[in-house]
Amino acid sequence: MMGVIAGFFSYETNKSVVVKSWSVGIINRVVQLVIITYFVCYVFLYEKAYQVSDTAIESSVITKVKGFGELNNRVMDVADYIYPPQGAGVFCILTRIIVTDNQFQGRCPEVRALSDFICPSSSMLEFKDFTIFIKNSIRFPLFDVTRGNFPSTLNITNCTFDKDLDPSCPIFRVQDILRETQQNASVLAKKGGEIGINIEWQCNLDLNIDRCVPKYSFRRLDAPFENNTISKGYNFRFAKYYKTEKGTEFRTLHKAYAVRFDVMVTGKARKFSLIPTVINVVAALTSIGMGTVVCDVILLNFLRGAEQYKAKKFEEV
Amino acid sequence: MMGVIAGFFSYETNKSVVVKSWSVGIINRVVQLVIITYFVCYVFLYEKAYQVSDTAIESSVITKVKGFGELNNRVMDVADYIYPPQGAGVFCILTRIIVTDNQFQGRCPEVRALSDFICPSSSMLEFKDFTIFIKNSIRFPLFDVTRGNFPSTLNITNCTFDKDLDPSCPIFRVQDILRETQQNASVLAKKGGEIGINIEWQCNLDLNIDRCVPKYSFRRLDAPFENNTISKGYNFRFAKYYKTEKGTEFRTLHKAYAVRFDVMVTGKARKFSLIPTVINVVAALTSIGMGTVVCDVILLNFLRGAEQYKAKKFEEV
Amino acid sequence: MMGVIAGFFSYETNKSVVVKSWSVGIINRVVQLVIITYFVCYVFLYEKAYQVSDTAIESSVITKVKGFGELNNRVMDVADYIYPPQGAGVFCILTRIIVTDNQFQGRCPEVRALSDFICPSSSMLEFKDFTIFIKNSIRFPLFDVTRGNFPSTLNITNCTFDKDLDPSCPIFRVQDILRETQQNASVLAKKGGEIGINIEWQCNLDLNIDRCVPKYSFRRLDAPFENNTISKGYNFRFAKYYKTEKGTEFRTLHKAYAVRFDVMVTGKARKFSLIPTVINVVAALTSIGMGTVVCDVILLNFLRGAEQYKAKKFEEV
Numbered sequence: 001m002m003g004v005i006a007g008f009f010s011y012e013t014n015k016s017v018v019v020k021s022w023s024v025g026i027i028n029r030v031v032q033l034v035i036i037t038y039f040v041c042y043v044f045l046y047e048k049a050y051q052v053s054d055t056a057i058e059s060s061v062i063t064k065v066k067g068f069g070e071l072n073n074r075v076m077d078v079a080d081y082i083y084p085p086q087g088a089g090v091f092c093i094l095t096r097i098i099v100t101d102n103q104f105q106g107r108c109p110e111v112r113a114l115s116d117f118i119c120p121s122s123s124m125l126e127f128k129d130f131t132i133f134i135k136n137s138i139r140f141p142l143f144d145v146t147r148g149n150f151p152s153t154l155n156i157t158n159c160t161f162d163k164d165l166d167p168s169c170p171i172f173r174v175q176d177i178l179r180e181t182q183q184n185a186s187v188l189a190k191k192g193g194e195i196g197i198n199i200e201w202q203c204n205l206d207l208n209i210d211r212c213v214p215k216y217s218f219r220r221l222d223a224p225f226e227n228n229t230i231s232k233g234y235n236f237r238f239a240k241y242y243k244t245e246k247g248t249e250f251r252t253l254h255k256a257y258a259v260r261f262d263v264m265v266t267g268k269a270r271k272f273s274l275i276p277t278v279i280n281v282v283a284a285l286t287s288i289g290m291g292t293v294v295c296d297v298i299l300l301n302f303l304r305g306a307e308q309y310k311a312k313k314f315e316e317v
Numbered sequence: 318m319m320g321v322i323a324g325f326f327s328y329e330t331n332k333s334v335v336v337k338s339w340s341v342g343i344i345n346r347v348v349q350l351v352i353i354t355y356f357v358c359y360v361f362l363y364e365k366a367y368q369v370s371d372t373a374i375e376s377s378v379i380t381k382v383k384g385f386g387e388l389n390n391r392v393m394d395v396a397d398y399i400y401p402p403q404g405a406g407v408f409c410i411l412t413r414i415i416v417t418d419n420q421f422q423g424r425c426p427e428v429r430a431l432s433d434f435i436c437p438s439s440s441m442l443e444f445k446d447f448t449i450f451i452k453n454s455i456r457f458p459l460f461d462v463t464r465g466n467f468p469s470t471l472n473i474t475n476c477t478f479d480k481d482l483d484p485s486c487p488i489f490r491v492q493d494i495l496r497e498t499q500q501n502a503s504v505l506a507k508k509g510g511e512i513g514i515n516i517e518w519q520c521n522l523d524l525n526i527d528r529c530v531p532k533y534s535f536r537r538l539d540a541p542f543e544n545n546t547i548s549k550g551y552n553f554r555f556a557k558y559y560k561t562e563k564g565t566e567f568r569t570l571h572k573a574y575a576v577r578f579d580v581m582v583t584g585k586a587r588k589f590s591l592i593p594t595v596i597n598v599v600a601a602l603t604s605i606g607m608g609t610v611v612c613d614v615i616l617l618n619f620l621r622g623a624e625q626y627k628a629k630k631f632e633e634v
Numbered sequence: 635m636m637g638v639i640a641g642f643f644s645y646e647t648n649k650s651v652v653v654k655s656w657s658v659g660i661i662n663r664v665v666q667l668v669i670i671t672y673f674v675c676y677v678f679l680y681e682k683a684y685q686v687s688d689t690a691i692e693s694s695v696i697t698k699v700k701g702f703g704e705l706n707n708r709v710m711d712v713a714d715y716i717y718p719p720q721g722a723g724v725f726c727i728l729t730r731i732i733v734t735d736n737q738f739q740g741r742c743p744e745v746r747a748l749s750d751f752i753c754p755s756s757s758m759l760e761f762k763d764f765t766i767f768i769k770n771s772i773r774f775p776l777f778d779v780t781r782g783n784f785p786s787t788l789n790i791t792n793c794t795f796d797k798d799l800d801p802s803c804p805i806f807r808v809q810d811i812l813r814e815t816q817q818n819a820s821v822l823a824k825k826g827g828e829i830g831i832n833i834e835w836q837c838n839l840d841l842n843i844d845r846c847v848p849k850y851s852f853r854r855l856d857a858p859f860e861n862n863t864i865s866k867g868y869n870f871r872f873a874k875y876y877k878t879e880k881g882t883e884f885r886t887l888h889k890a891y892a893v894r895f896d897v898m899v900t901g902k903a904r905k906f907s908l909i910p911t912v913i914n915v916v917a918a919l920t921s922i923g924m925g926t927v928v929c930d931v932i933l934l935n936f937l938r939g940a941e942q943y944k945a946k947k948f949e950e951v
Contacts, residue, residue, distance in 0.1 A: 062856075062894070079872050084403065084718060085871060087868075137855045148859050222454055225454070228469045230472070249569075258403075294928070407722060538771045541786070548790060583690050
């Protein structure tokens with residue numbers, strides 16, 4: 001193999017000495033360029049080897065829903081149609097309720113009493129006009145950086161989230177979320193469903209901390225089961241308990257169709273760090289130096305080797 | 318050091334020239350083999366350097382329990398014994414309830430009224446026959462791939478999970494889960510406990526997407542505290558509130574022993590990516606080439622160095 | 635470039651041969667030292683390349699609050715002031731409640747009945763004396779290691795967490811948590827707020843497993859919104875439902891100010907693994923060997939190249 005490669009470098013005239021130096025220079029420059037390109041484009045720009053990153057985000061979510069509904073001609077407010085009420089990251093807006101009144105335990109619970117009534121789902125459609133206020137506070141433990149999803153100075157009394165016009169407002173209209181996820185509001189209200197609200201934090205902490213803001217996206221979570229005829233929508237049962245004058249307990253069973261919202265928070269922060277930067281700069285310089293020198297050595301050997309090879313061959317002849 | 322190594326390569330007869338070329342060839346092939354083995358076995362097969370991976374899984378879990386229980390001769394259904402009722406990823410099946418009836422606030426709440434009754438835990442044992450339906454929808458944000466834990470076409474009306482016979486059915490019998498975690502059902506019903514249901518997604522997105530299915534495993538979560546006599550089992554207190562005719566509020570206090578189920582979802586997806594593949598193939602080829610050439614150069618130098626070394630030595634003599 | 639470097643190595647007297655060997659040795663030792671330092675300090679000690687790590691922690695949290703409060707001269711216990719009651723990782727201690735009594739649905743829910751009463755927040759301040767018992771069981775799936783946040787043998791009947799004196803006791807006084815997070819208890823009780831309890835597991839599984847214990851830290855989660863006048867504190871609304879003798883449902887609306895506690899668990903385990911260790915030791919040895927040999931070759935070439943260069947130059951002259 002050596003001989004074959006060396007063959008490329010066998011020259012005989014004086015002119016060839018100039019050609020040799022010239023090709024050594026060209027090859028060196030090409031090798032240097034490849035190494036520099038690799039380190040600059042891939043290691044530093046693409047892999048960001050001068051930074052350390054943290055994805056172990058600590059997150060806390062508080063939600064608050066506002067709006068009024070109507071169920072069987074009774075006005076309902078958040079205390080009635082939000083479950084659970086404490087404003088967690090996962091919560092349900094009840095859209096349709098089938099009530100089975102006055103069940104005395106001991107009777108077979110699956111036989112519905114005559115007093116059943118199904119609230120007309122069409123009149124619940126106003127849930128589109130509800131608003132969801134999301135308060136999300138996160139922390140990147142590695143860098144001890146804490147951020148909220150809206151600035152302290154923001155007036156949140158009358159803003160509405162709009163990804164183009166008002167992307168920092170933390171108040172979302174259900175209607176806008178449904179539009180983004182291409183949901184039919186009336187089908188959703190009738191059958192129930194799940195919607196994911198994703199809050200994504202991508203923070204380069206070397207830049208101004210004010211640029212560390214979240215990006216919101218919405219999607220239908222039960223999309224993978226869309227074509228399954230049996231497990232469609234979302235509903236659950238719960239009971240309210242009462243006592244008669246005589247102290248006998250009875251209950252009202254509710255089968256609630258609901259839209260469940262899951263607020264999911266993901267994030268990654270990156271920040272300059274001395275050690276990986278030094279290591280990678282040294283690696284880059286070493287590679288450039290080594291590349292250049294090894295090139296020189298190899299080429300010189302090939303050239304000299306070729307000459308000696310020829311000299312030997314002539315002697316043998 | 319140079320001299321010592323060079324010593325290994327000092328030959329004198331014509332025959333030695335053949336030996337030299339032959340050993341250079343052998344060493345080159347061995348070096349190439351080591352480098353190729355390293356890249357093929359470790360970098361590409363073990364580390365899968367041609368793929369990028371995503372562990373930042375977005376997951377949403379919905380559960381639905383089915384089955385009937387009996388408490389103090391009263392039939393109970395899901396609305397009575399599942400807490401919280403909305404079908405979250407963490408839920409409790411109440412297995413035993415100590416009820417303190419008709420507490421009027423103002424009385425010392427820790428003094429139990431005479432009307433206390435403890436539901437006989439043996440008659441609750443039927444919770445083994447309950448089934449848990451789990452609907453899990455996940456997304457790998459890096460690849461924008463969404464999957465459900467069962468195929469849209471699966472008929473889930475009468476299937477039961479069996480890790481050998483029916484591993485894709487999302488309906489789990491509590492009895493099977495208890496068997497897997499080696500729990501004694503009657504002890505668990507009496508003292509309460511915690512069971513983890515782990516859903517693990519390991520997806521190679523270069524293969525058919527239908528092979529991206531979850532693996533279920535079950536374990537007892539409170540195992541680390543098993544030998545602690547004080548903090549055994551799992552129970553919590555809750556109250557139901559009533560009003561007398563005159564509007565005075567009173568409550569029924571429940572101390573509920575329960576089996577708590579935690580559905581935990583973990584996952585990792587991998588997919589071919591051009592940039593790391595190109596980088597690693599180039600690195601492999603460069604290493605093989607460099608290895609070969611550096612071998613040649615080193616060995617040639619040793620050979621030539623040895624000859625010159627001897628020549629010099631002879632001159633000195 | 636070759637010529638410039640070679641210039642540094644052009645010597646003429648016999649003495650120079652000794653200098654040459656000496657400088658080759660020095661440079662070799664320096665190169666070896668740099669490479670060894672890099673591998674020992676950075677690759678092995680800093681990056682811990684002999685271990686594999688797992689951050690995909692599986693965690694389950696159970697909490698139990700103890701203490702008595704007083705609301706409007708009525709004694710309250712955990713069943714009344716903890717929401718949700720099942721002892722999840724996220725729970726609220728109600729500190730102030732505004733009650734709107736006897737709302738019959740159909741009336742506008744936002745008009746408060748005259749029977750409103752605001753519980754005096756000062757008398758709730760005793761929530762500082764509450765204790766929170768946290769039971770946290772974790773698992774590192776990669777190593778199949780399960781740990782609890784306190785030893786099975788610990789007597790937890792009368793211990794209290796103290797980060798210096800008793801760091802393994804899992805019972806936390808609210809007062810201590812408030813002090814750590816620099817919260818004013820009376821402001822917090824009046825407005826509500828959020829406090830994060832972080833449990834951090836950093837486990838080197840090559841050491842004794844008993845050293846794999848968690849570290850607790852506390853912080854105020856709504857700190858990023860501290861200066862926002864509108865979205866201050868934490869509160870939510872919930873209703874209790876009653877029925878009149880005639881079966882008409884009515885409710886009591888509660889606006890509850892609460893301190894919400896979020897138990898957040900993060901963790902990382904590391905353990906010796908053969909494959910990365912072998913790969914990195916081989917890489918270290920190869921680098922040291924290569925470094926030494928390449929140094930030798932380069933320097934020998936420079937020396938010889940310089941001599942030949944001069945020889946050629948003399949011939950030309």
